[in-house]
Structures are given as structure tokens and as C-alpha cells.
Amino acid sequence: MSQPVSIVWFRQDLRVIDNPALFAAVEHGTIVPVYIFDSEIAEEEQPGGASNWWLHHSLESLNKRLNGHLQCFSGDPQTILCDLVSKFSANAVFWNRCYEPTVIERDKKIKQALRDSGCLVSSFNGSLLWEPMSIRKQDGGVYRVFTPYYRKGCLQASAPRYPSPAPTRITYADVSREGHTIQDAGLLPDIDWDSAFYDHWKPGEEGAADKLSDFIRHAARGYQEERNIPSVRGTSRLSPHLHFGEISPNQAWYALLNAFDDQGNSDLDCFLSELGWREFSYYLLFHFPTITEQNFNYQFDKFKWLNRQDDFIAWSKGQTGIPIVDAGMRELWQTGYMHNRVRMIVGSFLVKNLLIDWRKGERWFWDCLVDADRASNAASWQWVAGSGADAAPYFRIFNPVLQGEKFDKQGAYVKTYCPELKHIPDKYLHKPWEAPKEVLNKAGITLGKDYPKPIADLKQTRQRALDAYADTKEN
Template sequence: MTQPVNLVWFRQDLRIKDNPALQAAVDAGAIVPVFIKDITIHTDEQPGGAANWWLHHSLNALNNKLNGHLQVFEGDPRTILPELVSAFNAKAVFWNRCYEPAAIERDTVIKHALKEAGCVVSSFNASLLWEPMSIRKQDGGVYKVFTPYYRKGCLQATSPRYPIAAPETINFANVSSIGLAIDSLNLLPTLDWASEFYDHWQPGEEGAAAQLSEFISNAAKGYEDQRNIPSVKGTSHLSPHLHFGEISPNQVWYALNDAFNQPDNTHLDCFLSELGWREFSYYLLYHFPTLPTDNFNPQFNHFRWRDDETGFKAWSKGQTGIPIVDAGMRELWQTGYMHNRVRMIVGSFLVKNLLIDWRKGERWFWDCLLDADRASNAASWQWVAGSGADAAPYFRIFNPVLQGEKFDKQGEYVKKYCPELAKIPDKYIHKPWEAPPNIMAYAGVILGKNYPKPIVDLKASRQRALDAFADTKGK
């Protein structure tokens, strides 16, 4: 008797370990693993160039784990999945759930169509510790502030699912390959602007496991103290691995708890709360689907953003004349990543010092970040702008000079990404415009020639922002 064929639809779960959909499909019989590049997603939601670079390598890594059996397609999953069910005479389809609004709508349509055709469809949670529909306030309402959401909602709820091992054996269905080559998806850039990514990252499940192990052995021990210092590797660097599902938050959660299971470990609590912020971002996106495009706080609909293409271009290229801002934007371009503290600094500078719409920053990050995540990107930008849930108050404007002096005291981070400032003394590295002429001459820096003059006066622009935001709050 022929064993039943089961399709496993991989999406944001490009791993073998702790993959509930894969395990359930393997338990049910022979499998055909499938990945579909969905071309029907709105242009604004298609992965950016950096994320596509990562996806290309992650798919190759997954295919290797699957012994070359991954079948890859491009098109509309609404059409392709039913066609594959027919082509392979599949009895069931398994997938892990996505939580972006467009994905929810798409998956609902597909599930209904497949069930109507007599196909069994099973979906699972593989990417969140707590699904957004499961966390509610006592009165049934939705949390809009992070701390009560995480401390009262999540930590008082059912403990996160314990991770499962990889299937002991995988029985691949004896079917012909009708898919595409991964290279034919054209995910890699035509110009080799991503060449330096290879020096910093190892996409794939093995790379994710290695990064988690390195974090536990090193930075996790002093996370609370080191996470704000951009010149040291004080954070986990797991965000792109989590986004593409090469590792699950459950694996990270329990690995950290097992490694640092001591009472009152502030480093552990601090890191786990960052995982909680990721959960909160998805929670907000699920309950407020317009989060990436609309102000969470409708008062900001009256705000008059400045149309400043020159300022935006200087910001995006790391040419603002504000060293820590420029260093952050250059790190982004060179590595596909930016330190989290610096993300807040460059975001505040764009939105508050330049008064440029947060959505423009969100779109730039979406295209340039390897870890570009629909939920986290939108929630974080709205937080910085002051328009989001649990947002920074409008009067909280990061002073990039003070931030640099506090978190990059010797200017190591700035000098790495702005090497033209390498000889500026620590006292002036974050404000070279205040350095005496003899020091600038010694450093070989001529403002306006080999390093920009500040494109905006920080004090005056801060007051301009305060006035503009105060006016908005009064409407």
C-alpha cells in the first residue's frame, strides 16, 4: 500500500529542529517539503534587498538539511498549493502559522480551499512564545503598554512550549522534482553590494545554533551592562535567525533559562524581556493590522512632517555630520545590521531633529536590514516617533552627542565606521565641530570637505521638534 504523501509548506520556519509542522507531517507519512516565493504580496511588504540575500542562503542551508528534497516555486500560493496537492496526490498539508495581516488573509483562503477539496490542513505555532490571540487583559481587552503585557499577560500565562528535537528520520516521498532551482528566484543582488555580509553572518540553522552558543558563552553573562555599548558584541545578533525561523524563540528562551537559571539574574531577565518586546510587536501587528502604515496614536495624523529629501539622503548615506548617526547608518549599509541602541539614536535624529516622517525611515530599514521584520520594524519606529503603543514621550529626544559620549566613550564605534575621524581625540569625537583648528588640522579633518558639517543644529532642531509635537498633542 502506498504511504500517504504530505506537503510541508516552509515559510518563516527554515529549520529542522523544533519545527512542529515538519514533525507532524513526518509522523503522518512521507513528505514533500515546499517553499513558495509569494509574488502576490504587496510591493511594500516584499522583502528588501538585504533580506533577500539572507533568504537565498537560508534556503540553500535548509535544502542541504533536507538532502536536496526542497521543492521551490514562485507565484501565488493560492494557486500553487492546490496544484501541488493534485500533482503529488497529497492527502494533507502542514505549515507553521504566520502573523502578518496579509499572510493571515492568504492562509485563511488557502486553508478553506484545500479543505473544500478534501485535503487535511494542519497549522502550528512555531515562531512565537505566546500567540497574540491568547493574551488578553482581565477585562478581555488588548494590551497597549509593554510592561503589563509582558509581566502580567505573558509571564502569568501558560509557559512557552518546550522545543522539540529534529525528526529522527524523514521519509521523503518518491516523487519527481517539479520545482525551480533556488538560484532562479534571483534573490541575490546583481551588484555585489552585499559582499561584506559574508564576513559577519552565517545564514541557516547551523549558523543560528552557533550564534546562540556564542552568545551564551560570552555576551549573555553581562547582557544588561553591555547591550548598549555598540563597540562590543554585547547583544545576541540572533534577530535575522529568528526572523527567518532558523531558530525558534522557544529554543532561545529555554537555552538561556537552562544556562542561567539563578534567582534574580538581571542579565537573563533583561534579555528575556527583549524577546518579550518581539512578542509585543507581533501582538500589536495582529490586533492593529495598519501598524506599519498608520499612526497608532491618531493625534499624529495632524502632524506636519517636513519634506526634506536632501536631509533624508544625507541620513541614509551616513553623511549628516553627526558622528554616531553616520556610524550607525554606515554600519547598516556595510553589514546589513545596526546596533539596537544606535537604531534608537538614528531614528530619533530622523524623526525629531529632521522632522521626517517615521514611515520613510521604516521603509529604508525594511530594505537595508537583514533582520527586517514587519512587526518589529513598524512597532520600533512608531515607538521612537512617539506615535506608537507604549511610545517614548514626544519630549524625549535623543541627543546624539550625549548618547555617543555615554555609550561610545572612546569613539571606537564611530572610528570604525567613520575612519576619516580616526585621529580626532575622544573629547571631540562626537562633536568635531567644537574641536580647535589645530586639533582638526592634526586629525586631517576639514568639515565640509572630507567630513560633512552638521546638516542641522541639534539644539535648535530639538526645540523645533518640541514645539511641533506639543502642537500635535493639543489637537
């Protein structure tokens, strides 16, 4: 007798190891793995350019892992899945859950439609350590502050699922090829933007495993300190792999726990709590679905943004004349990534010194980051802006010069992305506008010609930001 056929709908879980939906489908019988480009999703939720680049390569990698059996479709997922169930005579559909509010709504409807047609539908947690609905305060309320959420909520709940290996054998249903190829989706950029991405990233499960083992070997010990230095490889660079589900957070969590035999080690705790911040972002998005568009703290609705377009353009192009800000924005453009410390610096500069609405920064990051993630991006931007849950207080304004001098002492990071400044002595590297003319001449720099003059006076704009905030509170 032939085995029952099931469809595995891959989404943000582009992996074979520790994939609960795939595992369940393989137990059920033979499988048809599919990926659907959702044409119905709202424009603002469509992946940005860098994410599309990643998705293209990640799907190719997954297809290889599945021996070329991945079938890709484009359109309305409900219509496509219902059609495929009947075309392939499948009696079950399996997927791992996503947590964006619109996706939850969509999936509920799809589940119902498939069940109504007599199909078995099962969904699983494949991308979080603790699902948002499982963590509540003792009084049943929702956490709004990270530390109690993580320490009391998560760490005292059941331990995260231990990761499972890849299924020992996957049997593919003998069905016709439908849909189109990954290339047909046209995900790669038309312009020559992505050439350096290839030097930094290897999308797919193998790339994710390499990043994790590199991190454990070279950087996990010392993480707490080194994670703040943008010129060194002090962090894991797992974020895009986690976003696309090429590795589960459970794999990272337990790999780190197993690598440190001294539990309670501060580097280990610090790394695990960063994974906790990722969980917290999803938790916030789940319980407060408007955080992607609206201020979490509605007091900020009255904030008077300046939103000057020329300032925004200078910021996005890395031409503000503030070296650490420009280095960060150029790193983002060239590599699809920016170091976390620098994300905070450029974010604070945009929102506070330039008085540009955090949503504009969020959109730019959404388009340029390979790890662009609805939950982490929105929650982090609101954190920087001071409008978020458990956010940095608005009056704490990063001084980009002091930040540069502290975290990029020798200027290795700035010199990588702003090579025109490489002959400026350390003393002036983070504030070239203060260098005497002869120093600039010797370094081959004319401000305003070889490198921009600063677009903002840091002291004045700091005060302006504080005044704008005070106005908001008073009105």
C-alpha cells in the same frame, strides 16, 4: 502499502529542529518540503534587498538539511499548493502560522480551498512564545502597554512550548522535481553591496545555533549593561535568525534558562524580556493591523513633517556630520545590521531633529536590514517617533552627542564606521564641529571636505521638534 504523502509548506520557519509542522508531517507519512515565493503579495510587503540576500542563503542551507529535497516555486501560493496536492497525490498540507494581517487573510483562504478539495490542513505555532490571540487582559481587552502585557499576560500564562529535537527520520515522497532552483529566484543583489555581509553572518540553522552558543558563552552574563555598548558584542545577534525562523524563540528562551542556574538573574530577565518585546510587536501587529502604515496614536496624523529629501539622503548615506548617526547608518549599509542603541539614536535624529516621517525611516530599514521584520520594525519606529503603543514620549529627544559620549566613550564604534575621524581626540570625536581648527588640522580633517559639516544644529532642531509637537497637540 505506500505511506500517505503530505506537503510541508516552509515559510518563516526555515529549520528542522523544533519545527511543529515538519514534526506533524513526518508523523503523518512521507513528505514533500516546499517553499513558495509569493508573487501576489503587495509590493510594500515584498522583502527588501538585505532580506532577499538572507533568504537566498537560508533556503540553500535548509535544502542541504533536507538532503536536497526542498522544492521552490514562484506564483500564487493557493494555485501552487492545490496543483501540488493533486500532482503528488498528497492528502495533507502542514505549515507554521505567520501573523502579518495580509498573510493571515491569504492563509485562511488557502486553508479553505485545500479543505474543500478534501485535503487535511494543519497549522501550528512555530514562531512565537505566546500567540497574540491567547493573551488578554482580565476584562478580555487587549494590552497596549508592554510591562503588564509581558509580566501579567505572558509570564502568567502557560509556559512556552519546550522545544523538540529534529525528527529522528524524515522520509521523502518519491515525486518528480517541479518548480525551479533557488538561484532562479534572483534574490542576490545586482550591485556589489553584500560583500561584507559574509563576514558577519551565516544564514541557516547552523549559523543560528552558533550565534546562540557564542552568546551564552561570551555575552549572556553582563547582557544588561553591555547590550548598550555598540562597539562590543554584547547582544545575541539572533534577530535575522529569529525572523526567518532558523531558530525558534523557544529554543533561545530555554537555552538561556538552562544556562543560568540562578533564576531571577537580571541579565537573564533582561534578555528574556527582549524576546518579550518581539512578542509584543507581533501582538500589536495582530490586534492593530494598521500599525505598519498608520500612526497608532492618531494625534500624530496632524504632525507637520518637513520631509526634506536632501536631509533624508544625507541620513541614509551616513553623511549627516553627526558621527554616531553616520556610524550607525554606515554599519547598516555595510553589514545589514545596526546595534539597537544606535537604531534608537538614528531614528530619533531622523524623526525629531530632521522632522522626517517615521515611515520613510521604516522603509529604508526594511530594505537594508537583514532582520527586517514587519512587526518589530513598525512597532520600533513608532516607539521612536512617539506615535506608538507604549512609546517613548515625543519630548524625550535623544541627544546624539551625549549618547555617543555615554555609550561609545572611546569612540571605537564611530572609528570603525567613520575611519576618517580616527585621529580626532576623544573630547571632540562626537562633535567635531566644536574642535578648534588646529585640532582638526592635526587630525587631517577639513569639515565639509573630509567629513560633512552637521546638517542640523542639534539645539535648534530640538526646539523646532518640540514646537511642532506642541502645535500638533493644540490643533
